[in-house]
Amino acid sequence: MNAPMSIQDRGTPRALRERLVVIGNGMAGCRAVEEILARDPDRYAITIFGAEPRVNYNRIMLSPVLAGEKAFDDIVINAAEWYTDNAITLISGDPVAQIDRGTQTVIGKSGRVEPYDKLLIATGSDPFIIPVPGKDLAGVVTFRDLDDVDKMLAAAEAGKAHGGGTAVVIGGGLLGLEAAHGLSLRGMQVTVIHLMPTLMERQLDEAAGWLLKAELERRGQVILTGADTAEIVGKDGHVSAVKLKDGREIAADIVVMAVGIRPATGLAKAAGIEVERGIMVDDHMVTSDPAILAVGECVQHRGTCYGLVAPLWDMCRALADAATWSGATDAPTGYAGSVTSTKLKVSGIDLFSGGDFSGGDGAEDIVMRDAARGIYKRVVVKDNRVVGAVLYGDTADGNWYFDLLKKGDDISDIREALIFGQAFASGGAPLDPNAAVAALANDAEICGCNGVSKGRVVQSILDGACSLDAVRATCKASASCGSCTGLVESLLAITLGDEFAGERAIKTVCKCTSFGHDDVRRLIVEKGLKAIPQVMQELHWSTPDGCASCRPALNYYLLCAWPGEYEDDQKSRFVNERMHANIQKDGTYSVVPRMWGGLTNPRELRAIADVVDKFNAPMVKVTGGQRLDIFGIKKEDLPAVWADLNAAGMVSGHAYGKSLRTVKTCVGSEWCRFGTQDSTGLGVKLEHLTWGSWMPHKFKIAVSGCPRNCAEATIKDFGVICVDSGYELMVGGNGGIKLRGTDLLCKVATEAEAMRICAAFIQLYREQAHYLERTAPWIERVGLDHVKAGLFDDPEAIERLAARFRYSQSFMQDDPWAKRAAGEDSELHQHLAEVRPLMPSAITVETVS
Amino acid sequence: MIGDWLDIGPVGQIAPGNARTLPVRGGAEIAIFHTLDNQFYALVNSCPHKQGPLSQGIVHGNVVTCPLHNWNISLKSGEALGEDKGCVPTIPLRVDAGRIYLLREAVVGGNPSAQAA
Numbered sequence: 034m035n036a037p038m039s040i041q042d043r044g045t046p047r048a049l050r051e052r053l054v055v056i057g058n059g060m061a062g063c064r065a066v067e068e069i070l071a072r073d074p075d076r077y078a079i080t081i082f083g084a085e086p087r088v089n090y091n092r093i094m095l096s097p098v099l100a101g102e103k104a105f106d107d108i109v110i111n112a113a114e115w116y117t118d119n120a121i122t123l124i125s126g127d128p129v130a131q132i133d134r135g136t137q138t139v140i141g142k143s144g145r146v147e148p149y150d151k152l153l154i155a156t157g158s159d160p161f162i163i164p165v166p167g168k169d170l171a172g173v174v175t176f177r178d179l180d181d182v183d184k185m186l187a188a189a190e191a192g193k194a195h196g197g198g199t200a201v202v203i204g205g206g207l208l209g210l211e212a213a214h215g216l217s218l219r220g221m222q223v224t225v226i227h228l229m230p231t232l233m234e235r236q237l238d239e240a241a242g243w244l245l246k247a248e249l250e251r252r253g254q255v256i257l258t259g260a261d262t263a264e265i266v267g268k269d270g271h272v273s274a275v276k277l278k279d280g281r282e283i284a285a286d287i288v289v290m291a292v293g294i295r296p297a298t299g300l301a302k303a304a305g306i307e308v309e310r311g312i313m314v315d316d317h318m319v320t321s322d323p324a325i326l327a328v329g330e331c332v333q334h335r336g337t338c339y340g341l342v343a344p345l346w347d348m349c350r351a352l353a354d355a356a357t358w359s360g361a362t363d364a365p366t367g368y369a370g371s372v373t374s375t376k377l378k379v380s381g382i383d384l385f386s387g388g389d390f391s392g393g394d395g396a397e398d399i400v401m402r403d404a405a406r407g408i409y410k411r412v413v414v415k416d417n418r419v420v421g422a423v424l425y426g427d428t429a430d431g432n433w434y435f436d437l438l439k440k441g442d443d444i445s446d447i448r449e450a451l452i453f454g455q456a457f458a459s460g461g462a463p464l465d466p467n468a469a470v471a472a473l474a475n476d477a478e479i480c481g482c483n484g485v486s487k488g489r490v491v492q493s494i495l496d497g498a499c500s501l502d503a504v505r506a507t508c509k510a511s512a513s514c515g516s517c518t519g520l521v522e523s524l525l526a527i528t529l530g531d532e533f534a535g536e537r538a539i540k541t542v543c544k545c546t547s548f549g550h551d552d553v554r555r556l557i558v559e560k561g562l563k564a565i566p567q568v569m570q571e572l573h574w575s576t577p578d579g580c581a582s583c584r585p586a587l588n589y590y591l592l593c594a595w596p597g598e599y600e601d602d603q604k605s606r607f608v609n610e611r612m613h614a615n616i617q618k619d620g621t622y623s624v625v626p627r628m629w630g631g632l633t634n635p636r637e638l639r640a641i642a643d644v645v646d647k648f649n650a651p652m653v654k655v656t657g658g659q660r661l662d663i664f665g666i667k668k669e670d671l672p673a674v675w676a677d678l679n680a681a682g683m684v685s686g687h688a689y690g691k692s693l694r695t696v697k698t699c700v701g702s703e704w705c706r707f708g709t710q711d712s713t714g715l716g717v718k719l720e721h722l723t724w725g726s727w728m729p730h731k732f733k734i735a736v737s738g739c740p741r742n743c744a745e746a747t748i749k750d751f752g753v754i755c756v757d758s759g760y761e762l763m764v765g766g767n768g769g770i771k772l773r774g775t776d777l778l779c780k781v782a783t784e785a786e787a788m789r790i791c792a793a794f795i796q797l798y799r800e801q802a803h804y805l806e807r808t809a810p811w812i813e814r815v816g817l818d819h820v821k822a823g824l825f826d827d828p829e830a831i832e833r834l835a836a837r838f839r840y841s842q843s844f845m846q847d848d849p850w851a852k853r854a855a856g857e858d859s860e861l862h863q864h865l866a867e868v869r870p871l872m873p874s875a876i877t878v879e880t881v882s
Numbered sequence: 883m884i885g886d887w888l889d890i891g892p893v894g895q896i897a898p899g900n901a902r903t904l905p906v907r908g909g910a911e912i913a914i915f916h917t918l919d920n921q922f923y924a925l926v927n928s929c930p931h932k933q934g935p936l937s938q939g940i941v942h943g944n945v946v947t948c949p950l951h952n953w954n955i956s957l958k959s960g961e962a963l964g965e966d967k968g969c970v971p972t973i974p975l976r977v978d979a980g981r982i983y984l985l986r987e988a989v990v991g992g993n994p995s996a997q998a999a
């Protein structure tokens with residue numbers, strides 16, 4: 034413990050001043066004292082208790098200290114002289130153990146008793162420790178003060194002996210990522226474990242979180258999102274690994290817990306001061322006891338607890354205004370709360386987030402992405418005011434947006450140019466987004482793929498290229514990935530003025546993008562895009578996370594392009610595909626098990642009958658697709674229903690999917706007096722070949738044993754009409770509102786040939802059609818000749834397409850019901866919790882999963 | 883005031899972009915949504931159009947598209963968006979230290995939207 038600092042006499046003798054005791058020698062406590070001294074240096078005799086055995090320093094700079102960019106001396110805010118010069122008694126290394134409001138004293142751990150007239154609690158926060166086994170092992174540290182930094186540095190030092198050592202950081206928020214960055218600069222192999230799917234999810238949206246993750250991974254950190262810690266494993270009392278709930282185990286010489294903070298309210302609560310999440314204060318930072326003030330992260334003001342420094346500065350000003358108010362001037366207005374913004378202090382990563390970017394009614398997103406430079410900017414505007422901003426890659430305008438946000442300035446005048454930043458939007462600057470392009474230097478690169486400068490594009494326009502296609506043909510700008518198309522169009526508009534016809538005629542996927550389906554599909558493959566946020570970034574999506582139209586489309590396109598590699602995104606699927614059943618008007622589901630080629634047997638029929646009985650299904654019906662449909666099943670019961678059907682050998686019929694539905698057959702040569710071939714047998718084989726496949730839309734097959742066509746094969750996506758000499762293969766039919774009969778694709782001699790062409794045709798459709806385009810409208814759009822050319826022009830095409838289909842099927846033919854029945858995604862079928870006993874008194878909530 | 887909020891468990895129970903349900907008195911359900919922007923909202927799980935279960939819709943921005951006939955419902959206000967007219971009651975919700983809380987009165991009382999947080 035340090036001795037009290039000497040007291041310098043000045044102004045009012047110390048003994049006559051009011052006694053102000055401060056608990057907490059941190060950022061808020063000392064700033065409050067500074068603000069008071071600035072207003073009235075003689076008012077109080079000040080004593081500060083600090084639990085840490087050191088002077089007041091800038092806590093946020095612990096990250097650069099850990100990273101080796103700063104030393105402790107660089108981050109000291111108030112050195113020993115400050116205390117001496119201002120006659121402050123610093124009692125450091127002696128935490129206050131008790132507040133006695135009756136005698137107006139505080140009692141230190143050492144037993145020291147200090148009386149007060151006014152008490153200021155500024156105890157900050159305590160790191161939250163997740164209650165997992167092993168949390169108390171040596172080597173589990175938090176990130177809050179200098180001692181924590183020293184422990185991490187010691188671990189990094191020890192790790193040097195064996196190639197760097199391993200660190201696990203639990204928590205992918207601001208603190209965790211700064212710890213991870215520091216440790217990795219110190220030579221450790223770092224793994225970040227984050228419960229949520231997005232890093233820094235409180236500050237970042239999915240798009241920016243994805244960019245951040247990709248960059249950290251590029252730097253060699255391992256980032257595990259959606260990962261839940263089960264246990265910290267120890268060896269000889271020291272941590273050795275972290276075990277996740279999914280069974281994975283990650284070696285660790287040190288574990289940093291950075292999952293969040295809790296306001297340090299223990300002292301206040303014990304003293305009977307009003308506390309909720311934080312110590313309750315009014316706008317003048319006064320607690321429920323008028324002699325006691327509180328400030329900093331430990332307080333709760335108008336329902337909010339803060340975890341950043343900016344609000345503390347405002348609080349400290351309000352506190353000092355009130356604590357030094359003499360009554361001679363107008364009463365101080367007090368603290369009204371803060372909007373906060375965040376920057377991540379990781380060198381080389383520019384990231385800014387401020388305000389509320391959850392949108393809301395009438396809120397509008399303005400999004401700008403520059404894939405080549407890794408930039409994502411999103412500004413949320415509501416009622417002509419900026420309400421939030423997320424910037425990644427270029428944060429130069431962060432403060433400007435934040436300023437607009439805090440002031441609530443009306444931005445309607447600069448709306449069009451807002452996203453281009455302050456330079457374009459303010460100071461009487463042009464309002465037209467084209468102006469931003471006009472302002473670019475002549476040698477500014479427009480097309481990254483072909484290295485075309487603005488000057489060259491303008492030149493080729495002046496030379497007569499008056500349309501986008503002409504520019505593409507002459508100087509190659511926008512001819513490859515197309516992401517600079519908007520820029521080229523601006524240049525056309527600027528250069529040609531009224532002569533430029535404008536708008537391209539392509540139909541875009543949805544209003545989130547200027548690309549059409551074909552371009553999106555092509556670019557996914559060409560650029561090797563493998564995740565939805567990646568597609569949105571690289572193709573300059575104009576919304577942060579897409580919409581109900583583009584998300585399912587992208588999910589399908591990625592699934593089709595990267596079989597076995599792309600992980601299906603459940604949340605981008607319509608309810609039926611997510612639940613593997615058909616939702617009904619009353620919110621229950623119908624269940625249709627597969628009946629191969631329309632065949633069934635006593636075992637299946639009994640199982641269906643049993644399910645109907647057991648789950649009180651109100652109806653069971655033969656469908657138009659030759660199988661049985663069980664109605665009225667509750668989402669909670671679905672896994673049990675499937676388990677029973679699985680037990681009888683039945684799998685999902687995908688009656689709900691943009692996928693292979695039914696294969697209808699007729700009895701064929703086995704029984705029918707007109708039958709020419711085994712249509713039933715071929716239908717069963719075709720269904721075994723094609724079931725489970727995801728498609729742009731639903732896909733139906735039928736096989737009729739003769740041209741009488743009892744299986745209605747000529748209104749199916751793929752139909753087979755058996756004839757004496759072989760099989761006529763028909764494509765592009767459907768029933769529905771707009772009936773379309775099939776076209777003859779070709780005639781083959783053998784079953785094997787029919788199956789090969791079926792596989793190839795399906796794959797061509799899967800790879801080329803637009804999402805939600807059935808084979809009939811697809812063929813109407815591209816023409817039968819195009820389909821025939823794709824299949825038959827190159828003699829190898831059939832085999833290549835069929836091989837790709839079979840490869841994709843090797844991942845798809847996995848009954849989704851079986852996985853659910855075994856417990857996968859159980860949260861989709863269970864309620865979150867149950868309120869029991871469903872009565873207003875004595876309520877308990879039981880968590881289900 | 884803490885007592886006025888019902889703890890319904892950790893945020894990790896609902897993946898972003900998804901919703902889960904909480905059955906309450908009288909057979910009704912509350913749907914709790916987790917958006918891709920990591921906001922949480924609670925609504926009565928019944929579309930103002932024809933009572934479709936909103937918990938089963940696709941969530942984008944802070945809107946859910948009803949699974950039955952694709953009405954878009956604001957998660958913030960419960961209001962139907964665009965041309966459609968109607969409103970579903972919202973339930974005040976708060977997230978604190980990684981747990982989700984619903985306003986007790988709104989969960990057990992008869993009139994969920996009447997009270998504000």
Ligand code: SRM
Pocket residue numbers: 615616617623625654655656657658659660662688694695697731733748766767768769770771807
């Ligand atoms: C259950 C069933 C009716 C029945 O009781 O027989 C049925 C039920 C539905 N059909 Fe169908 N169709 C059923 C056979 C058919 C058939 C007959 C067939 O397959 O031979 C057709 C005409 C053939 C065709 O598809 O071209 C058929 C053409 C449609 C269409 C129009 C398709 C088109 O391309 O225009 C729709 C609307 C759509 O998909 O957008 C549709 C949509 C629907 C939906 C999914 C409506 C919806 O979006 O909710 C119905 C789901 C009810 C449910 O919840 O289960 N259903 N539907 C049949 C299930 C077959 C199966 O075993 O999987």
Ligand SMILES: Cc1cc2nc3c(=O)[nH]c(=O)nc-3n(C[C@H](O)[C@H](O)[C@H](O)COP(=O)(O)OP(=O)(O)OC[C@H]3O[C@@H](n4cnc5c(N)ncnc54)[C@H](O)[C@@H]3O)c2cc1C
Pocket residue numbers: 056057058059060061062082083084085092093094095096127128129130155156157158176177178208211297300328329330331339340341342343345376378
């Ligand atoms: C590594 C790190 C990086 C950060 N980066 C940023 C950033 O980039 N931007 C940002 O805005 N914020 C950042 N923060 C948060 C910021 O540091 C805090 O918001 C700020 O320090 C809070 O100030 P405070 O005074 O309330 O708490 P503190 O600064 O924690 O001060 C509280 C002090 O009270 C002491 N104390 C507690 N109990 C007692 C007791 N019983 N008796 C005596 N003393 C006691 C504590 O030891 C501590 O010294 C960061 C925090 C950390 C840990």
Ligand code: SF4
Pocket residue numbers: none
């Ligand atoms: S015909 Fe119409 S009402 Fe009948 S099942 Fe098909 S979609 Fe529903």
Ligand code: FES
Pocket residue numbers: 929930931932933934948949950951952953
């Ligand atoms: S019930 Fe929701 S849109 Fe019809």
